[in-house]
Amino acid sequence: MKHLSRYRRHKAAAPLLLLFALLAIGTTFSVASATPSKSISTFARTAAIDEGRAIFLKGCSSCHGLNAEGGQVAPSLIGVGAASVDFQVGTGRMPMADMSTQAVRKPPKYNAEQVAALAQYVSSLATGPAIPTDAVLNYERDGNTAEGGQLFRTNCAMCHNFAAQGGALTQGKYAPTLMGVEPKYMYEAMITGPQSMPVFGDKIITPAEKLSIIKWIKSAQAEPALGGAALGRVGPVTEGLLSWTLGIGLLIGVAVWLAMKAR
Amino acid sequence: MSARERIAGTVAGYVDDRTGAAKWMKKNLNKVFPDHWSFLLGEIALYSFIILLLSGTFLTFWFVPSQHEVIYNGSYQPLSGLSMSEAYQSTLHISFDIRGGLLMRQIHHWAALLFMVAIVVHLLRVYFTGAFRKPREFNWIIGVGLLTLGIVEGFLGYSLPDDLLSGTGIRIAEAIIQALPVVGSYISYFAFGGAFPGDAFIPRIYTVHVLLLPGIFLALITVHLMLVWYQKHTQYPGPGRTEKNVVGYPLLPVYMAKAGGFFFIVFGVIAFLSAVASINPIWLYGPYTPGQISAGSQPDWYMGWLDGLVRMSPPLETHAFGHTISWNILIPGLIVPGIMFTGLALYPFIESWISGDKREHHILDRPRNVPNRTALGAMALTFTIVGLLNGGNDIISTTFHLTINQMMWFSRIGILVLPPIAFVITKRLCLSLQRADRDLVLHGRETGTLVRMPSGEFVEVHEPISAEKAWVLTQHEQPKPLELSDTDARGVKRPGAIKNKLRNRMSRANAVAVPKVSAQDLKEIEHH
Numbered sequence: 201m202k203h204l205s206r207y208r209r210h211k212a213a214a215p216l217l218l219l220f221a222l223l224a225i226g227t228t229f230s231v232a233s234a235t236p237s238k239s240i241s242t243f244a245r246t247a248a249i250d251e252g253r254a255i256f257l258k259g260c261s262s263c264h265g266l267n268a269e270g271g272q273v274a275p276s277l278i279g280v281g282a283a284s285v286d287f288q289v290g291t292g293r294m295p296m297a298d299m300s301t302q303a304v305r306k307p308p309k310y311n312a313e314q315v316a317a318l319a320q321y322v323s324s325l326a327t328g329p330a331i332p333t334d335a336v337l338n339y340e341r342d343g344n345t346a347e348g349g350q351l352f353r354t355n356c357a358m359c360h361n362f363a364a365q366g367g368a369l370t371q372g373k374y375a376p377t378l379m380g381v382e383p384k385y386m387y388e389a390m391i392t393g394p395q396s397m398p399v400f401g402d403k404i405i406t407p408a409e410k411l412s413i414i415k416w417i418k419s420a421q422a423e424p425a426l427g428g429a430a431l432g433r434v435g436p437v438t439e440g441l442l443s444w445t446l447g448i449g450l451l452i453g454v455a456v457w458l459a460m461k462a463r
Numbered sequence: 464m465s466a467r468e469r470i471a472g473t474v475a476g477y478v479d480d481r482t483g484a485a486k487w488m489k490k491n492l493n494k495v496f497p498d499h500w501s502f503l504l505g506e507i508a509l510y511s512f513i514i515l516l517l518s519g520t521f522l523t524f525w526f527v528p529s530q531h532e533v534i535y536n537g538s539y540q541p542l543s544g545l546s547m548s549e550a551y552q553s554t555l556h557i558s559f560d561i562r563g564g565l566l567m568r569q570i571h572h573w574a575a576l577l578f579m580v581a582i583v584v585h586l587l588r589v590y591f592t593g594a595f596r597k598p599r600e601f602n603w604i605i606g607v608g609l610l611t612l613g614i615v616e617g618f619l620g621y622s623l624p625d626d627l628l629s630g631t632g633i634r635i636a637e638a639i640i641q642a643l644p645v646v647g648s649y650i651s652y653f654a655f656g657g658a659f660p661g662d663a664f665i666p667r668i669y670t671v672h673v674l675l676l677p678g679i680f681l682a683l684i685t686v687h688l689m690l691v692w693y694q695k696h697t698q699y700p701g702p703g704r705t706e707k708n709v710v711g712y713p714l715l716p717v718y719m720a721k722a723g724g725f726f727f728i729v730f731g732v733i734a735f736l737s738a739v740a741s742i743n744p745i746w747l748y749g750p751y752t753p754g755q756i757s758a759g760s761q762p763d764w765y766m767g768w769l770d771g772l773v774r775m776s777p778p779l780e781t782h783a784f785g786h787t788i789s790w791n792i793l794i795p796g797l798i799v800p801g802i803m804f805t806g807l808a809l810y811p812f813i814e815s816w817i818s819g820d821k822r823e824h825h826i827l828d829r830p831r832n833v834p835n836r837t838a839l840g841a842m843a844l845t846f847t848i849v850g851l852l853n854g855g856n857d858i859i860s861t862t863f864h865l866t867i868n869q870m871m872w873f874s875r876i877g878i879l880v881l882p883p884i885a886f887v888i889t890k891r892l893c894l895s896l897q898r899a900d901r902d903l904v905l906h907g908r909e910t911g912t913l914v915r916m917p918s919g920e921f922v923e924v925h926e927p928i929s930a931e932k933a934w935v936l937t938q939h940e941q942p943k944p945l946e947l948s949d950t951d952a953r954g955v956k957r958p959g960a961i962k963n964k965l966r967n968r969m970s971r972a973n974a975v976a977v978p979k980v981s982a983q984d985l986k987e988i989e990h991h
Contacts, residue, residue, distance in 0.1 A: 346541055346543050349542065349545075353757070354752075357757040360758060361757055370868060371866055427565055427569055435759055437759075437764075437859075439740075448580045450732045451581070451732055455504065455725070458500070458721055
């Protein structure tokens with residue numbers, strides 16, 4: 201080491217050392233943070249990517265571009281991640297039926313395998329949010345209903361309504377109802393922020409809190425109509441409508457009957 | 464005389480000796496009321512009020528009007544462990560842990576909605592038939608007061624549980640208070656005992672809701688009914704019915720039985736609704752915190768039209784001398800409703816000023832025979848309905864696949880354009896109906912029987928209408944327009960000439976009518 205220490209006061213020593221340190225940190229970080237794919241072998245993965253690319257070229261590229269770089273009418277898909285593809289294509293929102301204000305949920309065009317292949321392809325372009333696994337989505341075990349309700353009312357109710365029935369946004373856009381939505385898709389929506397929805401990253405709402413929200417939505421959905429017919433759970437509008445139709449209608453009917461009998 | 468009758472007689476005599484009630488009772492129990500279903504609309508409101516008093520008393524046994532924060536440990540699990548006010552906690556307690564509590568809450572709320580519906584329907588009946596005319600102007604004003612107080616009382620009522628929706632409503636009320644120029648922020652601080660939400664507001668509105676306003680209600684309702692009693696009920700036109708008599712049934716036994724039975728039917732309908740349809744599910748709304756809001760937050764329907772006016776108002780604001788004036792809230796939230804309620808209260812005086820009619824009226828108008836009044840009512844109703852529709856703009860737009868922006872522009876333009884259109888159409892309709900009446904009296908009812916004359920001509924056989932019907936169709940007066948001259952008898956110009964001109968003009972518009980059938984007309988037709 202003596203021959204090295206000779207150069208320790210050399211002009212280039214400090215920059216070189218800095219470069220070396222940066223390289224070391226960078227390499228260590230990338231090795232540590234990389235999520236190695238355990239389930240799919242390199243070979244299978246490549247095959248899935250190729251299949252996904254074939255589907256993409258056929259069904260998606262006319263709007264999203266041949267290399268998913270985006271275009272006049274559709275955004276770039278580089279870096280949106282597998283979760284986004286799984287949400288958009290798995291719920292049938294993509295491919296869009298028409299270029300209207302908002303992609304609507306409809307029966308999916310592709311089967312589960314094709315969706316997975318598309319997701320593989322898009323996530324191979326650049327890393328993005330991954331599809332949550334079943335182990336992650338165990339909301340029954342890891343969620344807390346009351347806390348979820350509190351989080352839902354703070355972050356979600358302003359668009360999706362207090363009972364997750366959906367609500368209106370500007371210019372014909374809307375927040376859809378969350379009744380009957382699969383937990384996986386709710387989770388993916390929170391981490392990818394589809395359409396008008398903001399992204400709720402893991403630092404804003406932790407994975408455990410996301411599961412609590414899902415647990416509360418599921419509990420609200422399963423809740424029996426405690427006070428009688430729920431009237432859509434949209435607040436006083438339907439209540440007012442019922443009082444002006446059935447309520448006063450019945451009473452006026454009785455009044456007419458009472459006045460009639462006297463004759 | 465049987466033993467039972469003797470005992471009854473003794474008891475009655477005992478009471479009469481001490482109260483002198485017999486004479487008064489005899490007079491009043493034989494009092495006659497005219498019979499028509501539309502005369503029972505006010506009764507629906509009265510009975511709903513009684514149901515509100517009864518169910519409300521039940522709720523006060525457990526409701527805790529306090530904004531003190533507690534941790535919920537009750538039986539509704541999805542809220543377990545959350546921090547909330549005692550008001551909200553006790554409402555949950557009533558809903559889930561008190562036997563029949565949820566049903567009582569729902570009875571109270573459905574009764575409140577139907578109370579307001581019945582008041583409005585009753586008001587429309589009184590308005591369109593001209594029942595507010597002399598001598599009933601005071602009772603009309605009391606009625607308008609009851610309507611206004613009903614809106615306030617209802618709002619305070621659904622604000623009490625301190626759930627997310629009610630807190631949102633109070634927040635909007637605070638904004639409307641603050642929109643008062645100069646004094647707004649001070650009044651808001653007085654009302655809330657500091658900054659919103661504070662911890663004083665719910666205890667305060669509780670006292671107003673359960674003590675002050677019901678007290679005023681009871682007093683006003685009593686006067687309202689006593690005036691009906693004293694002035695006697697109006698009646699629809701018919702043979703034998705004059706301005707000096709009332710044709711109908713005596714209070715006892717016919718009306719007592721009917722009214723008593725009707726109370727139980729109203730109670731039954733409200734209890735039925737409360738048993739089968741949920742209303743204000745506060746457990747789903749969650750406890751109020753100022754940081755939260757739900758999509759589609761709406762007030763109850765009787766506030767909905769005001770909310771709709773605020774929603775459609777464009778963002779207007781001026782800053783002057785260090786004060787901000789929020790016209791966008793001030794105009795729809797305070798000025799427009801102020802004008803509407805004042806106009807409503809003063810309407811009987813305005814109408815009699817225009818028509819110059821200062822006489823008493825006990826026979827009701829058929830709405831078609833007073834086209835101007837009917838059209839004006841349709842105009843006001845259209846205005847309110849456009850406001851109400853816009854109050855539910857978010858629910859309507861998601862239900863019918865419209866956009867909120869379309870709804871907003873429809874309302875902004877519609878609120879100005881549709882009421883005048885409604886006025887013109889209604890007035891035309893009234894005149895056409897008058898023409899139809901005239902036709903009916905002159906030519907009789909179309910029987911649908913076609914007869915071929917010897918000449919080959921086809922004619923439809925018309926059957927003369929009954930004398931009773933002809934009376935109803937021709938009994939009304941057709942007022943002549945006022946002809947106030949600008950000068951007095953000596954040709955000197957009078958003061959207030961412009962006012963007279965305006966009055967003449969309005970009076971002319973008011974007197975537009977299709978001439979009704981006269982005796983002369985009938986004679987001529989018989990001659991044919």
